[in-house]
Amino acid sequence: MNIASIIGLISGIVLMIFGIVFDMGTMSVSFGKIMNFIDIPSILITFGGSFTTLMTMEPSLKTYVEKLASFKLVLQTPAYNDVETIKNIIALSNVARKEGLLALEETANSIEDEFLKKGILLIVDGTDPELVRSILETELSCIEGRHSDTIGFWDKLSAMGPAWGMIGTLIGLVNMLKDLNDPSTIGPNMAVALVTTFYGSVLANWICIPVVNKLKARNAAEIMMKEVIVEGLLSIQAGENPRVIEEKLKSFLNPTNRAEFDVNEGGEVDG
Structure with a gap:
């Protein structure tokens, strides 16, 4: 969590x-x-209006539910680890240097990361390096597109909340103005009018905007790690020294992680 x-x-x-x-x-x-x-009517107007509007925008109910379910990603710790990913690639480069690229095929069977596994199998099959890059970058682009679509869902919801809150406010003001002859109703109707704006602001600022920014950060980190994998695999295919590959991939790390990176667990000096 x-x-x-x-x-x-x-x-x-x-x-x-x-x-x-x-x-x-x-x-x-x-x-x-x-x-x-x-206030129940205000809740129905603000939250009901916001979520049903988003439902209308989505191509299917299944897609709508899937994007709503993406909220759980905010509560989960990312499964990927940038330092471990780089160390795994360096380990693969050592295997390839000692035993050849074909030896990586057996190693690929034990790898859980489907993106990394796909790349390994491509280079084991002798695919042209430019084609390997093209295939992996195309998949990378599709992944980023799906992420952007989900992020856009929450971004639109952050706009719908205040908008429907304002609609609820207008409804409350109309009801208040229609009954000005009874001063005792002005206060309650005004309160209802304002509380819908409150709900809309809470939905946007407490839930949606934090989710949008969290998902953007997660997307950036995942895309960077997949870019590391692409560069690492192409370097392995090119037959580069594991130590050179290590130094190249460490440049993707932030200064803190780079300082903690244990060089002895990375590449080997070519002997």
Whole structure:
């Protein structure tokens, strides 16, 4: 589980509730104030309108559900590890240098990363290096396209929340203006009008925008790692020294990870 995401989400709602119930004047807490922010019609307008609008935009209900389910990615720790990926590629380069490219075919059977496995099998089959690069980069482009589509889903939802909140506000104002003869209804109707805007802002800023930015960061990290794999495999196919490959791939790491990278577990000096 991604502890940072969980703490962030929980802390956000806890601090918001605390701001609602805490009274600075009396330095006391009144949980009854929470009821001022609960309005069923406003919830239906804001959340119902936002999610059903997104449903209308999607090509199918299955696609809509899949993109909603992508929220769980924010709560999960990424399965890939940049340092380990580079070390695995360097290990493969040592095998290829000692035993030849064909020896990598047996190694590929134990690799879980389908992208890396596909690349290994391509170079084992003697595919032209430019064609290997073209095939892998095409797959990389398709992966990034799918990621961008999912990110766009949450980005659109972040816009729908405030928009439908405003629609709810307009509905509340119309109801208020239609009943100005009864002053006792002005306050409740105005409260309902404003709480829909509140819901829309919460949906956008507490959920959608953090999800968008988290998914963008995850996409960038995954794409970078796959670019590392492409460069590493092509270097292996070209017969480069494992130490040279190590130095080349380490340039993809940030300074912290590069400093922690254990050179002795990487390439070997050509003897």
